[in-house]
Amino acid sequence: MEKQSRLLCSELCVQRRLYEVTLNCAILAWKDIQIAKKHTGRAIYGAVKAGSYCVPVCEIIAVQEKDDDTPCKNTGKWQKVPQSPADPCQHAFTVFYVERTRQHCWWCSNVTFHCSDHSLCLLWVQTIREQLALLTNRPKSLLVYINPYGGKQRGKQIYDHKVAPIFSRASISTDVIVTERANHARDHLKTEADLKKYDGVVCVGGDGMFSEIMHGLVSRTQQEAGVDENSMEETLMPCGLRIGIIPAGSTDCICYATVGSNDPVTSALHIIVGDSQAMDICSVHNEDRFLRYSVSLLGYGFYGDVLTDSERKRWMGPARYDISGVKTFLSHRYYEGTVSFLPAEGNLGSPRDKMQCRTGCSVCRQSSSDKLVSKNEDSVSDAECQDTWTVIRGKFLAINAASMSCACPRSPKGLSPSAHLADGTTDLILVRKCSRLDFLRHLLRHTNKDDQFDHSFVEVYRVKQFRFTPRYQECDSEVDLRESGVTGKRFLSQICREHRACGCMPSQSNWNCDGEILPHTAIQVRVHCQLIKLFARGIEEQQVFEDPYAHCAI
Numbered sequence: 001m002e003k004q005s006r007l008l009c010s011e012l013c014v015q016r017r018l019y020e021v022t023l024n025c026a027i028l029a030w031k032d033i034q035i036a037k038k039h040t041g042r043a044i045y046g047a048v049k050a051g052s053y054c055v056p057v058c059e060i061i062a063v064q065e066k067d068d069d070t071p072c073k074n075t076g077k078w079q080k081v082p083q084s085p086a087d088p089c090q091h092a093f094t095v096f097y098v099e100r101t102r103q104h105c106w107w108c109s110n111v112t113f114h115c116s117d118h119s120l121c122l123l124w125v126q127t128i129r130e131q132l133a134l135l136t137n138r139p140k141s142l143l144v145y146i147n148p149y150g151g152k153q154r155g156k157q158i159y160d161h162k163v164a165p166i167f168s169r170a171s172i173s174t175d176v177i178v179t180e181r182a183n184h185a186r187d188h189l190k191t192e193a194d195l196k197k198y199d200g201v202v203c204v205g206g207d208g209m210f211s212e213i214m215h216g217l218v219s220r221t222q223q224e225a226g227v228d229e230n231s232m233e234e235t236l237m238p239c240g241l242r243i244g245i246i247p248a249g250s251t252d253c254i255c256y257a258t259v260g261s262n263d264p265v266t267s268a269l270h271i272i273v274g275d276s277q278a279m280d281i282c283s284v285h286n287e288d289r290f291l292r293y294s295v296s297l298l299g300y301g302f303y304g305d306v307l308t309d310s311e312r313k314r315w316m317g318p319a320r321y322d323i324s325g326v327k328t329f330l331s332h333r334y335y336e337g338t339v340s341f342l343p344a345e346g347n348l349g350s351p352r353d354k355m356q357c358r359t360g361c362s363v364c365r366q367s368s369s370d371k372l373v374s375k376n377e378d379s380v381s382d383a384e385c386q387d388t389w390t391v392i393r394g395k396f397l398a399i400n401a402a403s404m405s406c407a408c409p410r411s412p413k414g415l416s417p418s419a420h421l422a423d424g425t426t427d428l429i430l431v432r433k434c435s436r437l438d439f440l441r442h443l444l445r446h447t448n449k450d451d452q453f454d455h456s457f458v459e460v461y462r463v464k465q466f467r468f469t470p471r472y473q474e475c476d477s478e479v480d481l482r483e484s485g486v487t488g489k490r491f492l493s494q495i496c497r498e499h500r501a502c503g504c505m506p507s508q509s510n511w512n513c514d515g516e517i518l519p520h521t522a523i524q525v526r527v528h529c530q531l532i533k534l535f536a537r538g539i540e541e542q543q544v545f546e547d548p549y550a551h552c553a554i
């Protein structure tokens with residue numbers, strides 16, 4: 001590694017031991033002077049070697065001059081402690097930085113350096129602050145929306161106690177809106193919010209809340225660019241503002257699959273350090289009507305039915321999915337229809353290749369450069385214009401399109417473990433009619449390490465576009481009838497849904513679109529590569545301490 005030139009080097013005290021402390025534009029390092037020479041070589045977490053520590057400047061959250069207030073022994077009250085002029089630790093500054101703890105979780109740790117010279121102390125604080133000011137990817141001003149009713153209804157508490165204090169430590173200014181109704185955040189972003197004031201938008205809630213923010217931002221961007229969302233062929237404009245997710249929902253799969261955990265402090269730290277992770281978005285249309293966007297799961301059959309049932313049990317909180325999951329599994333419904341898709345071509349891998357999307361993913365990087373090359377070409381590529389659609393008819397227990405892994409605490413490797421966050425494709429998983437036992441085997445593989453695609457009744461394709469038409473398309477007229485309030489017909493359609501055995505009309509499922517029920521069953525889906533950016537970096541590979549000094553060249 002190229003040696004960076006030193007900005008500062010001083011002997012400072014940490015917990016009354018003398019350290020050699022050095023700063024260059026990339027690394028802050030401190031080395032215990034007495035034990036540095038012994039070189040035990042054993043690497044411990046947070047330390048590159050016993051007694052030697054380093055923190056990348058880009059992972060420093062803040063630096064603060066420490067005042068001398070300490071709690072008074074007798075009264076417990078805080079007061080100024082008189083210092084002797086000879087005290088070598090009279091002045092101090094504290095550096096707050098990211099520390100990696102368990103399983104992709106980050107923590108805001110700190111270290112206090114003491115010195116006898118006030119001007120030296122100030123010089124350190126000022127120099128570190130100057131280095132932090134050079135990190136232009138960090139947000140200074142954020143618009144925060146809190147859903148007080150998501151998940152276990154702890155969104156506000158999580159934000160106030162765990163997130164707001166570290167935002168303020170990092171000198172990030174925030175405008176906070178606690179939502180008062182569903183779609184409040186979406187509508188505010190779409191029409192009212194003065195977005196020029198902010199470097200990013202943060203949602204505190206679950207996948208549904210993220211979906212609101214994403215819809216608000218994407219629609220606002222298209223409106224301002226004059227792009228018609230109802231047209232499937234149009235190239236959508238990427239959004240300028242990054243989105244941060246503070247997880248406080250029931251599934252939190254978007255946070256989990258982009259950060260690796262559903263820990264609010266970890267997410268807040270990714271926002272503060274200004275991470276950036278591009279993400280694909282699927283647009284969902286019914287004929288010439290735009291319905292919704294999806295970033296995680298579009299599921300028909302099993303996941304559509306779980307969601308439909310669980311919406312009636314919202315009061316149960318996250319447990320509703322377990323109850324509805326078991327109920328839906330026992331009902332063992334299958335649905336007939338036709339799936340057509342455009343397979344992804346080129347170096348985009350396959351859903352079964354075990355090339356998991358991780359920080360700096362090469363597959364997603366390649367898609368990003370391909371996107372730049374084709375920027376001035378027609379919005380629908382040559383391959384897409386040619387008749388290369390694959391058509392599959394059948395009876396399905398589930399049709400799932402996973403645009404990302406959909407990893408979440410319920411399913412740590414997700415619905416499609418090798419799906420990529422930003423490759424411009426979605427993994428289309430078709431689970432054909434099979435026995436209950438086989439389906440259970442498949443579902444259980446979502447929760448362990450076994451390959452859920454290794455079954456004769458499961459097929460999986462990496463695609464750029466797909467369409468679904470239910471076998472009895474006329475059922476879709478139910479939707480129009482429902483919308484126009486024809487109650488007699490609604491009654492009739494209800495009977496037909498519940499009486500597949502009578503043979504008059506097989507039932508249909510609903511599409512689960514990132515946790516929202518779609519109003520149509522016949523849909524057309526197109527993936528838009530890297531339309532938004534998140535304050536995240538993808539899941540980091542687990543750290544290996546092979547060469548403890550490699551990161552610490554100073």
Ligand SMILES: Nc1ncnc2c1ncn2[C@@H]1O[C@H](COP(=O)(O)OP(=O)(O)OP(=O)(O)O)[C@@H](O)[C@H]1O
Nearest residue numbers: 150151179180181205206207208209249250251252
């Ligand atoms: N103030 C509010 N009152 C009622 N509903 C709201 C309010 N604010 C947001 N919502 C809606 O609540 C729904 C669920 O929220 P959220 O996604 O935060 O939690 P969740 O559904 O428990 O978690 P997940 O989506 O991860 O399963 C969202 O679809 C959102 O539109």
Ligand SMILES: CCCCCCCCCCCCC/C=C/[C@@H](O)[C@H](CO)NC(=O)CCCCC
Nearest residue numbers: 207251296297321325329406411443446514515
């Ligand atoms: C017999 C029981 C078998 C249990 C099998 C467990 C398999 C778990 C897989 C979980 C996949 C989650 C996919 C994510 C979907 C989200 O966009 C969506 C919104 O939050 N969540 C759900 O629809 C909630 C979906 C919850 C499903 C249980």
Ligand SMILES: [Ca+2]
Nearest residue numbers: 403420421425
């Ligand atoms: Ca993708």
